[in-house]
Amino acid sequence: xxxxxxxxxxxxxxxxxxxxxxxxxxxxxxxxxxxxxxxxxxxxxxxxxxxxxxxxxxxxxxxxxxxxxxxxxxxxxxxxxxxxxxxxxxxxxxxxxxxxxxxxxxxxxxxxxxxxxxxxxxxxxxxxxxxxxxxxxxxxxxxxxxxxxxxxxxxxxxxxxxxxxxxxxxxxxxxxxxxxxxxxxxxxxxxxxxxxxxxxxxxxxxxxxxxxxxxxxxxxxxxxxxxxxxxxxxxxxxxxxxxxxxxxxxxxxxxxxxxxxxxxxxxxxxxxxxxxxxxxxxxxxxxxxxxxxxxxxxxxxxxxxxxxxxxxxxxxxxxxxxxxxxxxxxxxxxxxxxxxxxxxxxxxxxxxxxxxxxxxxxxxxxxxxxxxxxxxxxxxxxxxxxxxxxxxxxxx
Amino acid sequence: xxxxxxxxxxxxxxxxxxxxxxxxxxxxxxxxxxxxxxxxxxxxxxxxxxxxxxxxxxxxxxxxx
Numbered sequence: 373x374x375x376x377x378x379x380x381x382x383x384x385x386x387x388x389x390x391x392x393x394x395x396x397x398x399x400x401x402x403x404x405x406x407x408x409x410x411x412x413x414x415x416x417x418x419x420x421x422x423x424x425x426x427x428x429x430x431x432x433x434x435x436x437x438x439x440x441x442x443x444x445x446x447x448x449x450x451x452x453x454x455x456x457x458x459x460x461x462x463x464x465x466x467x468x469x470x471x472x473x474x475x476x477x478x479x480x481x482x483x484x485x486x487x488x489x490x491x492x493x494x495x496x497x498x499x500x501x502x503x504x505x506x507x508x509x510x511x512x513x514x515x516x517x518x519x520x521x522x523x524x525x526x527x528x529x530x531x532x533x534x535x536x537x538x539x540x541x542x543x544x545x546x547x548x549x550x551x552x553x554x555x556x557x558x559x560x561x562x563x564x565x566x567x568x569x570x571x572x573x574x575x576x577x578x579x580x581x582x583x584x585x586x587x588x589x590x591x592x593x594x595x596x597x598x599x600x601x602x603x604x605x606x607x608x609x610x611x612x613x614x615x616x617x618x619x620x621x622x623x624x625x626x627x628x629x630x631x632x633x634x635x636x637x638x639x640x641x642x643x644x645x646x647x648x649x650x651x652x653x654x655x656x657x658x659x660x661x662x663x664x665x666x667x668x669x670x671x672x673x674x675x676x677x678x679x680x681x682x683x684x685x686x687x688x689x690x691x692x693x694x695x696x697x698x699x700x701x702x703x704x705x706x707x708x709x710x711x712x713x714x715x716x717x718x719x720x721x722x723x724x725x726x727x728x729x730x731x732x733x734x735x736x737x738x739x740x741x742x743x744x745x746x747x748x749x750x751x752x753x754x755x756x757x758x759x760x761x762x763x764x765x766x767x768x
Numbered sequence: 769x770x771x772x773x774x775x776x777x778x779x780x781x782x783x784x785x786x787x788x789x790x791x792x793x794x795x796x797x798x799x800x801x802x803x804x805x806x807x808x809x810x811x812x813x814x815x816x817x818x819x820x821x822x823x824x825x826x827x828x829x830x831x832x833x
């Protein structure tokens with residue numbers, strides 16, 4: 373199964389293959405066994421897979437830098453903050469952002485998430501079936517984001533369109549110029565939207581993130597308007613698809629594994645730990661990229677300064693050297709240091725918010741729809757890179 | 769006697785420790801690890817170890833004297 377994704381001659385692998393996205397774990401196992409450094413089929417960029425290599429790279433931003441010129445390709449005129457900025461500048465941003473995205477602050481949004489989840493379930497429960505993405509996994513994180521940012525829920529469709537305009541532009545996959553242009557145009561619309569909101573908040577501050585950013589002080593300095601914009605841009609891109617993808621991956625797994633699914637409904641105290649295990653197993657954000665700042669040895673191979681490197685978080689999370697019985701999904705796993713949220717100074721800013729959202733959403737879903745399966749005869753479809761389940765038909 | 773300590777330079781605020789063993793670990797306003805009492809009572813030793821082995825940054829140390 374794995375072999376047809378990896379070229380045995382040179383360890384090349386196409387990370388953007390939809391088959392790989394649907395079932396990456398056997399490919400990871402093969403990479404871990406045979407290729408300490410594989411390469412991507414398209415650009416020939418090195419791929420690190422071992423847990424020890426990935427976590428080491430994540431913890432050494434002075435070697436593995438996040439400051440790359442990829443923001444232009446994502447429709448942003450400047451690097452996104454704090455994702456594409458290195459310490460010590462990044463550390464300054466995180467000081468104020470971590471406070472707003474702490475475990476405690478995230479819990480304040482939990483009642484709103486449960487309310488949104490129930491509204492979405494109300495709309496479908498009597499139908500006995502749904503496409504999980506459209507009905508639940510896409511709108512829920514979007515509604516949470518709007519609540520967090522203090523924006524009107526009427527903007528739900530607009531936000532879905534804007535983030536899709538960047539992440540999956542509505543042009544054929546081969547039309548790279550068209551995709552670039554669509555992203556740039558969408559980026560301008562996103563900036564224009566937030567420019568207006570920033571003006572409104574400056575005139576009349578509210579208890580929301582954008583007001584917080586317009587007044588926040590780091591080491592005596594206020595954020596500039598562009599800094600606030602670059603943070604908002606990242607929130608829109610990073611905060612919606614990732615939770616959508618994770619909800620989809622987890623529910624797709626549970627829909628096809630009934631004994632595990634029943635435990636979700638019947639043993640609520642187990643849910644947080646089960647979510648951690650499914651984050652490990654599914655690792656929806658499969659890869660993060662870094663650029664090497666200085667020549668560095670990985671095992672016996674030298675990676676030259678200036679090289680773009682892929683850190684395959686998904687492979688690290690099924691590495692037997694770190695996880696005994698790595699290919700078994702074990703809700704009772706006692707040691708689980710997975711890197712589904714990355715690690716080192718760039719540890720996912722939204723991880724506490726995401727964990728709360730996942731727990732609240734999955735608890736409400738399984739309380740109200742405990743018995744469900746994949747619609748007979750149908751197959752879920754996954755998109756690569758961030759493993760979003762683009763088509764997940766369920767019946768109950 | 770068990771003592772548990774965190775290296776604040778390594779902690780990145782994953783929050784696994786205080787999620788799994790809130791009797792010993794707390795989160796500060798950035799969700800970084802705080803240990804109000806580094807002396808671990810005997811009945812909580814397993815909890816202290818659970819926090820240590822689940823820290824993705826290896827920031828927690830447990831010493832038995």
